Amino acid sequence: MSAPGCRIAVLISGTGSNLQALIDACAAGTIPGRIEQVLSNRDKAGGLARAQRAGIPTGIIRHTDYADREAYDRALARQLEQAAPDLVVLAGFMRILSDTFVDAFHGRLINIHPSLLPAHRGLHTHERALAAGDRQHGCSVHYVIPALDAGPVIAQGVLGIQPADTPATLAERVQRLEHRLYPLVVRWLAEGRVQMQGDRVCLDGEPLAQPPGIAPLEA
Numbered sequence: 001m002s003a004p005g006c007r008i009a010v011l012i013s014g015t016g017s018n019l020q021a022l023i024d025a026c027a028a029g030t031i032p033g034r035i036e037q038v039l040s041n042r043d044k045a046g047g048l049a050r051a052q053r054a055g056i057p058t059g060i061i062r063h064t065d066y067a068d069r070e071a072y073d074r075a076l077a078r079q080l081e082q083a084a085p086d087l088v089v090l091a092g093f094m095r096i097l098s099d100t101f102v103d104a105f106h107g108r109l110i111n112i113h114p115s116l117l118p119a120h121r122g123l124h125t126h127e128r129a130l131a132a133g134d135r136q137h138g139c140s141v142h143y144v145i146p147a148l149d150a151g152p153v154i155a156q157g158v159l160g161i162q163p164a165d166t167p168a169t170l171a172e173r174v175q176r177l178e179h180r181l182y183p184l185v186v187r188w189l190a191e192g193r194v195q196m197q198g199d200r201v202c203l204d205g206e207p208l209a210q211p212p213g214i215a216p217l218e219a
């Protein structure tokens with residue numbers, strides 16, 4: 001990956017609050033890179049307006065326009081490659097990606113997931129953390145591999161679950177952590193400090209035994 005000047009593409013489906021955190025970090029110069037394009041599978045994704053306000057080219061590739069997952073992912077990959085991204089960032093992109101797509105972007109495709117992986121892969125993570133009686137919860141940034149939410153974890157944001165927490169309060173607290181964690185990890189990647197080697201992550205050339213964590217600002 002080229003550093004500085006990492007070429008970043010972001011895929012979204014919704015509000016784009018994580019996209020906003022990345023836009024702000026690029027504008028502030030804390031990420032040595034540029035978001036070259038933002039693609040959405042949904043016309044109404046709020047994140048599209050955020051990108052447009054920041055002057056970033058956007059595109060909509062509707063999954064409903066394609067016969068199957070493979071055809072959609074081929075179109076998505078074609079569009080992405082036009083920006084020649086060093087890094088493809090999934091930020092609330094609500095699609096399962098085909099193995100072919102994931103393999104094509106191997107080592108340069110990352111996602112943020114609202115749980116402390118490997119706990120609670122998939123959906124409804126806040127409800128499931130509460131139902132399981134977990135004492136800690138948070139978010140993970142990981143490389144994407146064909147198995148869902150199962151790629152090597154780069155870093156996590158951790159918070160303690162409070163007795164009064166509900167799925168809604170956890171969602172809000174975890175998102176605040178995400179907005180700090182994702183720009184930090186994208187910064188490391190843009191600086192060339194992080195690599196995926198097999199099923200492990202190396203930070204500054206050293207394999208990580210455990211993903212580094214960031215804690216919430218509140219006690």
Ligand code: GRF
Nearest residue numbers: 014015016017018092113114
């Ligand atoms: C985030 O909470 C992330 O964990 C999940 O999708 C959500 C996207 O939110 N993958 P936003 O669109 O970035 O606000």
